Structures are given as structure tokens and as C-alpha cells.
Amino acid sequence: MLNQLIDTLKKDEVNWARFMDQFVERNIPSKTILLSEGGISNQFHFIKKGCLRMWFNKDGKDITFQFFFEDQAVASIDSLLSNQPSMFSIESIEPSTLLSINKKSFELICQVYPEVRDGFQNILFKRFSNYAQLFLSRIKDTPRERYEDLVLNHPEIIKRVPQHYIASYLGISPISLSRIKNRK
Amino acid sequence: MLNQLIDTLKKDEVNWARFMDQFVERNIPSKTILLSEGGISNQFHFIKKGCLRMWFNKDGKDITFQFFFEDQAVASIDSLLSNQPSMFSIESIEPSTLLSINKKSFELICQVYPEVRDGFQNILFKRFSNYAQLFLSRIKDTPRERYEDLVLNHPEIIKRVPQHYIASYLGISPISLSRIKNRK
């Protein structure tokens, strides 16, 4: 997703080196909270290795919204753009390696490269559209249908994400997920 | 919502008259389908009088996403912007009076007024944010909590929208909605 943006940056080797300095690489263990719901987000994370999830909590009820793997950008866009408290938490599911950049540095990049800014707007729109699809599927489809979609179209999730997080993503208890799997 | 845009247009009386010609006023009876799911949307509607709903269907299951009343703009934004089939249907709940404008005319307006285009982008972002809130509430909150929120914060909906559409919005059967109301 951010690959296109990074490709744009790479065309200019001088500034590429300069901006890469703005990215901080770090290793984090499993279950590291990168952002808590209600906190203000000021970072983008680029996953070099590992898996993250974006989730929120309601009365102790854990609901996962999206999983992220290598080569994907992760941020709480709502908080980033509006400087308001984030609706989501971001947490690692596996030990992971991240490249992180803060909002200010990223905005500097956008000033130097209008095409990066435009590309970012495009990415934003696409991500909002993707969220709309997730939203609709969440409402429209039964947990079973959504599980089957994961099996067919997102085998990486099935392979690497613990069942109880998958259940959290489907909005059901882990016990109900076991039942769904047994009904095949 | 489109009020700001229209205020911008009104500042220029010559062009205001020209562009108002692009709006078509029409009266529609209750249960008029303005846009079907899967169709391509090329219109904005501004509600002068009446009430519309945006909804989608899954296996005969009717799920309402949002209600619109007077002074609100209605469009299937996903389809409008992407020229792809709409995820939603738009339908009148009451006999209504609409001011409608097609996409091309609206784009002409945006070319003449860059500030309209920018304002529109802002409105888009706000609407996407609002959809995100609706989305989260839809997942996070129980139908009962969401019904109580309607009673407190959206009495117009309670007053004017038939119960079974409210149930559709809450994602439950009308029978379950009766039960919720009885448990107060």
C-alpha cells in the first residue's frame, strides 16, 4: 500500500537517504501495544516482519477490525488525520520488526513531493473504500460466510493468526468459531 | 451538509442562477427507489421535504444504513466517486420533494469554483468519518443501546420513521425491537 509512495521516494536517491533517516526500525515482542484506543496517534508503521492487528474494546469485549502483515502500512488514520483520540488500538500478534515514522516527518516529505501527497490522498480514499467493504461484509455476511472468505482469500490470516483473534475479527466467541468449523 | 456549498454558490448571484438551473425539483411518493444496489449512481439529491433511507439487501434481509431528512444531501458516494456499482439502494420513506443534480453538472460547478471542490473534499472526509462512527457503533453497541441513542439524539427518526425500518437500521427483526421496547 505504501509501496507506491516509497517507490516515488526512491526515484530521488539523495532525498531518499535523507528521508529514510526519519524511519526508525525496531523489534517488538508479541502483544506489544503500539497505540491504545483513546490515545492520539502520530505515527505510521511499516511492517518489515510480523503481524499486527487493529482492534477496539467494548465492555471487555474484544473486537478485531483488521490484520496487517509484511509490507503493509499501519496507522489509526482517523486519529492521525484529525488529531482526535483514536477509535482503535494497534497491537502486535507476533514478534515483529517495524519501520516507523512520525507524522511531522511524513508531512515534510509531502511538502517536498506533491506527488507523494496526491498519492497519499489516493491511498486514503482506497483505504476508506476498503473499510467500507469490511464494514458492509461485517454487517451483511454471517460469521460463517466471513470465515469461509478468510479461508479462500486470506489464507495467511488462517495460517498465522491465533483462532481466538480470528473469532474476535468475526465478532463471535472462540467457542462459536469451533462450532462453525465443525459444521463444514 | 451541502448547505455550506450552496452558501458558497449563492455569493455569486449570476452563476448561482445558472447553476440552480441544473437542479431538477421533483415530488416522489413513498417507497420510490431512487437508486438500486448494483446500479451506477450519477446524481446528488437534496431533500427539500420528506425522508429517505439508504439500505442494502442480503438474501432478502433488509439492512438500513442511514436515514436522511430535509436539508440533507443524499448520494451513494462510493458509486458516485468510483463509477462502480453502488453498494446501496436509496429509497423514499415518505412522500418527498427533492432537488437533484447530475454528476457532470456538479463537476462543472467544481471547475468554476475551486473552493467548492475543496469544500466538497472536506464534506467527503467528514462523511467518511461519520460512516466510520456509524460502523463502529453498529459493531460495538447492542441494538438496545443504539435504539436508546436514537431516542436521545435522533428523536426525528423515532417520530417519523416506521418501526420496521428502525428495526432494519438496528439490524434486528421488528419483533425483537418490540421486545427491546418492552424491556425498558
Added chain:
DNA sequence: TTCTAACGATAACAATTGTTAAGAAAACCA
């Protein structure tokens, strides 16, 4: 290697919701 923690599957019971049906009231149309 051993111990501990995490994870997944399953059973039993309770709670909730959907479907079908029926009846009453309200709204609409000729």
C-alpha cells in the same frame, strides 16, 4: 528437559433472537 502459559475443542446450560402466526389499530385509497 521440565514447567508454565497459551491455545483450541467440546459439553452443558442459559440467554437471546428469528420465524411463523394471529389479532388489533392505524393509515391509505376509492
Added chain:
DNA sequence: TGGTTTTCTTAACAATTGTTATCGTTAGAA
């Protein structure tokens, strides 16, 4: 005004899901 349609409430029954508990397996840490 009378007839029809729509809407809402309620009951009965079925289906689904959640909660609690238990057990076995796997992964991680010392």
C-alpha cells in the same frame, strides 16, 4: 364511509450463541 393495506404487538416454538468448565495439545521460558 367502507374496504384494503400497512404497521405494530404478542405468543409459541426453534435455532443460535454466550458463558462456564474441563481436558488435551502446543509453544514459550527457565
